[in-house]
Amino acid sequence: MxxxxxxxxxxxxxxxxxxxxxxxxxxxxxxxxxxxxxxxxxxxxxxxxxxxxxxxxxxxxxxxxxLPPGGSAPLADSEQMSVVPVFAFDPALGFEMLAITLAPGERHVSEPHATGVVEHVVPLNGTLEVLHQDVWETVAAGAGLRFKADAPHGYANPGVVPLCFHNLVFYP
Amino acid sequence: MxxxxxxxxxxxxxxxxxxxxxxxxxxxxxxxxxxxxxxxxxxxxxxxxxxxxxxxxxxxxxxxxxLPPGGSAPLADSEQMSVVPVFAFDPALGFEMLAITLAPGERHVSEPHATGVVEHVVPLNGTLEVLHQDVWETVAAGAGLRFKADAPHGYANPGVVPLCFHNLVFYP
DNA sequence: CCTGCTTGTGCGTTATAACGCACAATGTTA
DNA sequence: TAACATTGTGCGTTATAACGCACAAGCAGG
Structure with a gap:
């Protein structure tokens, strides 16, 4: 089935x-x-x-x-994580917005960004796991989480289908 | 049908x-x-x-x-437009993020905000019409539109079911 | 022009969605 | 206790999804 x-x-x-x-x-x-x-x-x-x-x-x-979270065909094997810009970085406002899609079961950990960088994630179609301050935190669809990205952080899709989320990144 | x-x-x-x-x-x-x-x-x-x-x-x-935009039962009559905060206004970053739901056929026009206010909209589940610079512009799901909100502006849902979109508002 | 291939549609057949109904099991009430 | 109502399941019937195939129409190439 x-x-x-x-x-x-x-x-x-x-x-x-x-x-x-x-x-x-x-x-x-x-x-x-x-x-x-x-x-x-x-x-x-x-x-x-x-x-x-x-x-x-x-x-x-x-x-x-x-709908099952993520909603359909798994990403191709070469697309464990895809990143599409929604708003490109604007120096006047100091942020960029990305639409990220994470394959099922995929985990992505980032090295710390520059000091002062802040991220905001909003899962769109399922539950996202976010690593920040050395702890994995669950973020429900539609909810927002803000965290400092100048320390190690990560994202994980615990579901069985691709998960999309918006990532709003602010640079000081 | x-x-x-x-x-x-x-x-x-x-x-x-x-x-x-x-x-x-x-x-x-x-x-x-x-x-x-x-x-x-x-x-x-x-x-x-x-x-x-x-x-x-x-x-x-x-x-x-x-899925048809908005996906099913229409909003109750008393909910032509609903606004839910995703990220509350943060003075340090200078923005707030709202999740707005517009009923089918609903049109909402805003008075100008204070000088310098900028908005960014990202429709999530269908096509949004946005009024800015006296012109209605169509924004597809997943795409972003940035516009100055210190002039009259508006939003409209041309579809037959509720439309959700994110609105990112920057204050100077 | 003719021939061969592609395309979308319609038809009849097969498989299965969707239904109404009966029934066993359970729960409630007098 | 008996009678009645409720609940979920299974069965047979009806309606329709899904299919393979044939065919008319259109297109491309010799």
Missing amino acids: DPFNLHLRQVLKAARAQRGWSLGKAAQETGVSKAMLGQIERGESSPTVATLWKLATGFALALSDF | DPFNLHLRQVLKAARAQRGWSLGKAAQETGVSKAMLGQIERGESSPTVATLWKLATGFALALSDF
Whole structure:
């Protein structure tokens, strides 16, 4: 079974449990049959896009909640970590912004930057692990973490699919 | 037809055209039959999750690329625009970072900020329209736009589902 | 011009999603 | 205790996803 169906069954199960809904109640709310809901949760069936829409709407969830972190094909072997500039360094503002993608299970540790350099990371589609002050810290999607980058630091993707995050780097 | 299938057909069509792939070539690369690809693009069939995974993998796209912007249930009526701080204003660095969500079709126009204020927007899950220098400019997901915010400016979500974007605001 | 190849569509067949219903197991209430 | 309601699962049926194949249309090359 593909990672998408695997993740979907977990999310669906958790969402239903969190609401305290029976399969019958969930069927009422979503318009998807009780039997089908059970099949999806047990991984016995792969629902269609139309059914996914019904599920998201009925559970009042974002479709993206159903996606496995990182969302698709793994990066090519040669792309364990990719870096794309969103805003190039501007001396007047003193920062640059990068969009970084880290392959599943990939860990990247950086040497210290120049004194005074500060970084801010914001994971976009999953949980990022960040090494700073000699401790690995977990940062949830959408949350921000600021840390001094003039000491050893690192990033790690603990998930099973690529993880994207924004990195805002300030230079003194 | 639901918004998800509507969006999917467009993305698929565009991705194939961009690569210059025929249906036959796309079938080879994805493992999904030529006939099925045609049906999806013409909106005649709603693919399963397993098929979505194949498509994303074969086209080397993120699953989230297939999602209609904002992904599902509309914001409640009382939430036409929501603003959540990612990084609070820091005098030493002179900026704050906000995560803003704009409801479908919603347009928000701001009065000018103080002289020298600069904003940077990065749409996360769809196309954002930005008003600056009296002109509306389109910003694609993942791309960044920097503009002076000490003049009238605005944001608009032209899509059919909620749009999230990061807004980085610098104060002189 | 003709021939061969490519392309997207439609059709019939196969596989499976999605369903309604029955049922065993469990829980609740009188 | 018995009766009733609830819950999740399995089964058979229906609807449709997904497929292989044929074909008309278009294109390229001799």
